[in-house]
Amino acid sequence: MRQHHGRDLALAAIIGLLVLAIGLRAPIFLTLRTALDVVNDSGILVLLVMGQMLVLLTRGVDLSVASTLALTGMLCAQAGRAWPELGVVSLMGLAAAIGATLGAFNGLLITRFQLPAIVVTLGTMSAYRGAIFLVSGGAWVNEQHIHPAIKALPRAEWLGGPALGWIALAAALATAGLLRWRREGRDLYAYGGNPSAAQVVGIPVQRRLFMAYTLSGLLAGVGGLLWVGRYAIAFTELATGYELTVIAACVIGGVSIAGGVGTVTGAVLGVAFIGVVNGALPVIQVSPFWQQAIAGAVILTSVALNARSGRQHRRQILAPQGATAATVPPTAAASTAPSQGAPA
Amino acid sequence: ADKIALVVKSLGIGFFDAAHQGALEAAKELKDVEIIYTGPAKATAEGQIEVINSLIAQGVKAIIVSANDPDALVPVTKKAMQRGIKVISFDSGIRADGRLMHLAPSNNAMIGSKLVAMAREVAPKGGEIAVLSATAQATNQNTWIAEMKKVLATAGYADLKLVSVVYGDDQTDKSYREAQGLFKSHPNLRAIVAPTTVGVAAAAKAVQDEKKVGQIFVTGLGLPSEMAGHVRNGAVKSFAIWNPIDLGYSAVYAAHQFVKGTAKGNAGETLSLGRVGKVTLDAGKEAAMAEPFTYNESNVDRFAKIF
């Protein structure tokens, strides 16, 4: 874990420098307003990244998050339109339940049938997306039909801070707590580090995997409700391709695709990095055509740096430098101390 | 009944759904017409080609398409025409050699000047305006932006300054972020012109969330049903759109005349479009319908119920 601190600090420093550099070009970027925008913009991403991180820790991947988000968002928007009397709590509960169900379905396929996660979620990514079209008939749910409670939620201010920020913080803290203080969380690290060993020491592997996918779905579902509220619209193509952003944030944040490695701090920093870059590009008026290329370059650089820092140090078999001088080298010892007697 | 296919950029877009309504209306009037409403999963030319291939195999009588790429569809629509299928484009056109006619919802110059006029309405004393477009490749968007620039260059608009063109890729979150970016980089911004339905809604939402209602106005092309809320809360004073129902309706009428052989697709030819009236093909075998219709507080709620 100690190595990770170094990595997180480096990433935080890079983000800091980036903010300063952007601020030099466009001072408006250094305002509180911008900070709030970045927080608001990153809030939903944090939710999804937390879920994805749990899954990545188990050597899996959840490609269906964006579709889960959109399907849940659409269903909640429709529920809100159909039953205006629903309150924010029940809507939130509904979103969590729908998301968790979709995630659990992934988990079921993966654990019950022992299928590779990447294939299962690739399939459900299309399937959930298609389901949105089926339930909505391709029609949009427009601003005036979005339930006011849904719309109000992402814009609310709690304790003087943006609600999205608080929700993201809560999700991050809950995930951190799970990973640090609960057996279930520790088991995820163990399973990701060595799946067969986890089986042998008696970790209920299937249940843990199921949990990871269910939580990923649940968080994506809540994210869907917030997304629909924030942009006040729901339609089939909502958040297409967002799963790549989610995975990119994890990767930049040092969560290993190979499983077993990653911290909440790192992942949140990964989100912050993406948030800053996304927020800055329009402000410093980089040609919009450059944005995607820059995103790709950032991902590549960060994984390359990751690999560099994470490379296993090899063991030191030879006595370390200083020590060699103290112990007489064997050849020298042999020539200076023949009296110790030859074998035989 | 003759099968006439309406191929749209991708399914799930309110504008095209409304056009579908109009098409159905026309089919009902024409009696012996059956409408197939279809489109690819993603708004790409490759997807539309697959769709058109299967329409050819079905033996439809006519294909009406809104193209994701004016050139890419030409080979396949040529193939369709060789096999006796009448192909016309509507909304977003195909290159002239790949279709019999193009029915433009409105003419590009009209749209350009309409957009500028609406911007002028919220910035009577001049000021900075910006454009929030869809994807950088969208042909119609780019044509309209070019037309806007032409109008802005004329004498009466010297005080309206187009400071930026940004692209929201027809994604809600990106459009929203681009709008926020505009607020920051152009503190004196007066209006955002978004000639795309996703963009105009997202920008209006951003204005509202950033509490800039009354300071920055959003205008552009949008559907009444999608924009009604934003007009009510003041982020949008007015916006425009041609009538998609009429567009779909007219396209089917036009296609039907090709199927019946009464239209040939020669320059100067006049086609009758049922209740909408008549259009005449210009040299490029294009026909434009009317100027876009403007919606504001006074009429938006009425139309929101329709499309």
Next chain:
Amino acid sequence: MNAFGSWERVLLLLVIAVYAGFGLGIEGFASPWALADSTTNFSEKGLLALAMALLIIAGEIDLSVAATMALCSLAMGLAHQAGAGLPGLCAAAVLTGLACGALNGWLVTRLGLPSIVVTIGTLSLYRGLALVVLGDQAITGYPEALSALGNGTLADWTGIEGLILPNEFLVWALAAVATGVWLHGTLYGRRLYALGLNPIAARFTGIAVQRYRMGLFLFAGLMAALAAVLLTGRIGSTRPNLALGWELDAITMVILGGVAIEGGRGSIAGTCLAAVLLGGFTFALGMLNVPGIVMSMVVGGLLVGAMVLPRLGALRKPLPLRAVLTQGRFR
């Protein structure tokens, strides 16, 4: 490792069932014209799938293939603007494809990065570069020769009327046979399986692991270039969003074809059958006017179903298909 195992047999039955079923059920599906057209639904994607199959068998993956196609097409566009003819266009595409593959390969072999992460990055990068260069423009007006290549059929150059198989299909079929023979008939192919199953042991056995990996990424670049030439010829236009999302279609073909995502198992025959199956199936759904998004939903379900079904059989007591299915590659 088997070139034609039990899963391939199941696929073959499914292909026959789909074509026979829809041929009888949908008027016009069985016409030669429709069948020829239906091949365009999978031919270019099938080229990507061939490379993807090799990569996945060897334990790698390339998500950037479709983005590479966009970049190849862009290179063709630039070459065209510089006045190059057909050979020049092809050369530009191939060089670009190889360059993209080489960058992927370099990042994977030199820096030791997992290919899934690398190619998520290069997917963005390559598409982004196409966007940077093209911006809001499209490149069109390609020479007639290219269009003839992309829209021609066997009849055009053999002169025999009625041979309406599209060039795309022919190129794909040839590439498939060559790849299949290489994978299943030569020692190189065998080594690929060893590499996918245990790269460390493979290296200890003297197999030049990194060279194979690099070669596979180059091959993926080459196939992307080939697909780009054909597609650009077919549609006569280059845009940054060319072939958007095709990498997923290619992966779907490969997985449905019985290649194990964790590497070391699968066949080219399976991949090809899956390509034909998906192509025919989507074409038929298209003729039934099923919306594209629903189609991709069905394909997604098919992908999961194809993997679940054999296991359902294994969990419950004997199902009729069980014997065939459980011996398949999904174990």
Next chain:
Amino acid sequence: MNASPSSAPAPLLQLRGVHKRFGPTHALRGVDLTLHAGQVLALIGENGAGKSTLVKTLTGVHAPDEGSLLLDGVTLRLRRARDATVAGIVAVHQETVMFEALTAAENIFIGRQPLAWGGRVDWARMNREAQAALDQVGAGFAATTRVAELSLAQRHLIEIARALSQQARVVILDEPTAALSQQEIRDFYGIVRGLKARGVAVLFITHKFDEIFAVCDDYLVLRDGASVGGGRVAEATEPELVRLMAGRAIEQVYPAVPAQRGPVVLQVEGLSHPTEFQDVAFELRQGEILGFYGLVGAGRSEAMLALMGLNPGASGHIRLDGRPLPVRQPADAITAGLVLVPEERQRQGAVLGLSVRHNLTLAGLAGLCRGPWLSRTRESAFAQGLIDRLRVKTASQDTPLSGLSGGNQQKVVIGKWLGLNPRVVILDEPTKGIDVGAKQAVYELIADLVAQGLSVILVSSELPEVMNLAHRVVVMRRGRLVAEFPREGLEAEAVVAAASGLQAPPLRRAA
């Protein structure tokens, strides 16, 4: 056929008629076993006899197809690994079961961490208790150390500490000493005796006879999945055990090695690596076996990898038949006739998912092809030849290698090189974890090879092996060659002393 201890009333653990099949393999055929409190029972048998499978059924990893398990005379059904732990049956498995990214303490308590209020993991208590368990097994490192930083032997200690800390009533040790040094093994005996004294029943699986005689009370022999004999260790002799295991008598474990040696084949000079070894230099003659002895972690394996071009960062000069041999990658060495049977069989040597045939032909594939084309007939003939020659126990050539027992896997891994007719074979711990019968086969193979004029480098941590086979023995310690002994007059004490650095004997070059 039960091991019956002298004085014990009710058995603690009983297995009755346990059967287990893996597809066509009948791994256990009605095994009976009785274990009493305070008894140390040696479970022995050839590779593939079913020992590890038995352990896995005892610990809930595999469910038996037939038969029952009784604890305190009560039938117990183990559905998962947890159930066994809860019942007090814990195992130290043959493969290390470790989580490298976690600390030693977490590795000991994974899945059963002590909890504080609210179900929180109680880290402080966990670290404390883990430290106590580690101290008990004499591990000299902190419980908060990450496993990635620990050596193989230290990892084994963690596993043992894990078993100890579970308040186990039955402890199963599946070849626990395979990776331990001499000193650590002696400490380990102390631990086993401590368990026995506390009334814990111990099931001890090993291929080393000295261990059986050192710590076990009784023995039970498995052959082909069935128990074929048992009794008190005190009354048994080594040849008897061997006969029971193999079903035949094995008189001579170590074959006679021809004494004559030819000219120098391989010359290594100044082989160095920044952190791992320095100035390794030796010569190898034709028909010679050169023993490389040292304690685990001495750097022998690393040096051998460097010879094969598998250790980036290493430098040095290699000459084969007097000509410089630039080795940049394994293929260079292999084409020149230098091959390596690596230490970590499963990770480095075997392609478990590939069939036996394809593993055997993997290295020599080019020679079995017509041009680039594979030839099925040549391949299977070649594979069958090796299977017969090495007596590989496999259902068929098409069985995946994962379906073979450890020893048979090792035979396949060695076998794949033989078709290449190499000049020099490096064997790194070739008999790690394989039974006497298989060991003897490997030794005979080695003798065979040198008789045919090949040269062998035998890296081994088993002193008897090195002493009985090698023409010369070199000793490595902490990355350096520290001594060299000719075969005649070789003394175990001197070799061990050199390896452990107790004294520094003079470096003698045997001509």
